[in-house]
Amino acid sequence: MLMIKRLMTQYVPGMLTCKDVDSFLYDFHEGQLSIAENLKFKLHLSMCRECKTYVQGYKNAIRISKEGVKTAEPIEKVPEELVQIILKSRIKK
């Protein structure tokens, strides 16, 4: 598989290298690659286990920041006491 990958990335015009995958990754995730770029990106992933894992890790990192914060469970309602302090701070001025 390694040799096939190397031959393809070196000799097939337009094939992405792993390095190219890095520079396309952000736009891939944002859904901003052109159709052709998107195809090339996915083609590379289909034959490169390293990049496939790498891209999955990138997606996971994003999900983890979202999930981690969402479950932090902040208080639902601002306490009346705090509302009063805030309102008083205006009148003091």
Added chain:
Amino acid sequence: MEKIKSNSMLAQDQENHLIDKLLVNDNKAFDRLVRNYSSKMYAVARSFLHNDDDAQECLQKTFVQVFIKIHTFRRDASLSTWLHRITVNCALMILRAQKKQRTISLEDFSQHYNEYGERTTFSDNSGNNLEQIFERQETKTVINEMIRTLPEKYCNVIQLRDIQELSTKDTAEILEISEASVKTQLHRGRLLLKAILEI
């Protein structure tokens, strides 16, 4: 800031009416302002600050700013967008003051390629699922802490773009950097987080 607008507590005409009253120093209007908007603002502050005490301090500081600045409010943005922006700025100021900058740099985790541009660092963790990762980190608080210890510029864009899901444009505006910088810093921040989490 579509997301904030759609979540706002008041309809547009009600908001306009409220602004009119605020601009003539109507006490009841201020009462309404605090009661209608503070929960949403609190949630924003809390997503940056991760403990209730800091978020409450942030909310107080934000309203001090709001009371001072309300007369400079121009209706080119909605009231909720304007409040959101002040809340974020206050939260960032508090974070900045607290931050004992741990210097983790992306270079420590930079990618390696061989002469063919092939990835040479590889960890076989394809079996990792997120549940396992959460378990491994024990609590989500640890993850929050990790995000907070990222260098400030990465931490801020992750907060605004990935966690609060603001657009690139709005993030650029709040942080006063270009949209291109938002993209670069977000990408680097994600990579750094990925490297720290070893995923």
